[in-house]
Amino acid sequence: MNILFHLSTSIPLTVLVLQEKTVAVNRVGKVLLIFILGIAMHGVLDAVPHCYPIPAEWDAIAGLGLMVVLFMLVNRSYRLMVMAAMAGTIFPDLVDHATAIINHRLGWQLPVWDKLFPWHWKTYSGSLYNQDCSLSALYHIILIMLVLFVCWWRRNVLWLLFGR
Numbered sequence: 112m113n114i115l116f117h118l119s120t121s122i123p124l125t126v127l128v129l130q131e132k133t134v135a136v137n138r139v140g141k142v143l144l145i146f147i148l149g150i151a152m153h154g155v156l157d158a159v160p161h162c163y164p165i166p167a168e169w170d171a172i173a174g175l176g177l178m179v180v181l182f183m184l185v186n187r188s189y190r191l192m193v194m195a196a197m198a199g200t201i202f203p204d205l206v207d208h209a210t211a212i213i214n215h216r217l218g219w220q221l222p223v224w225d226k227l228f229p230w231h232w233k234t235y236s237g238s239l240y241n242q243d244c245s246l247s248a249l250y251h252i253i254l255i256m257l258v259l260f261v262c263w264w265r266r267n268v269l270w271l272l273f274g275r
């Protein structure tokens with residue numbers, strides 16, 4: 112799935128893990144949990160049948176931009192958690208795809224390993240190429256609606272992250 116859609120799950124994951132009253136408790140544990148959940152969420156999204164509605168270059172640029180904007184907007188005390196969420200949601204692609212993409216774009220010769228994460232293997236990946244993308248479009252819409260719903264549902268925690 113496009114990086115932007117993976118990143119879109121980072122805020123919902125963070126606000127689901129954080130409880131309003133125990134937000135300061137066990138920070139290290141929460142940062143780790145959020146990172147691992149981000150990786151798991153990446154797996155779920157990649158296993159769902161999907162096309163790539165956003166061209167790769169724009170996806171990478173917008174993804175980087177979104178990360179910078181979220182980093183700047185989030186309150187300092189929650190920055191590490193949100194960074195862990197964003198890192199987790201894109202970590203599998205960084206591990207399995209980054210060197211191949213860099214080699215392809217820049218003509219470098221970085222080492223490319225076998226894919227580590229099973230949802231990047233042909234058997235389990237939901238990647239669709241040259242196929243009908245209507246189901247993929249529906250799944251993308253459902254994802255965005257879920258992201259918005261969780262942010263609305265956990266708006267009290269969202270306010271802790273971004274409120275001034």
Ligand SMILES: [Zn+2]
Pocket residue numbers: 112153157203204231
């Ligand atoms: Zn992936």
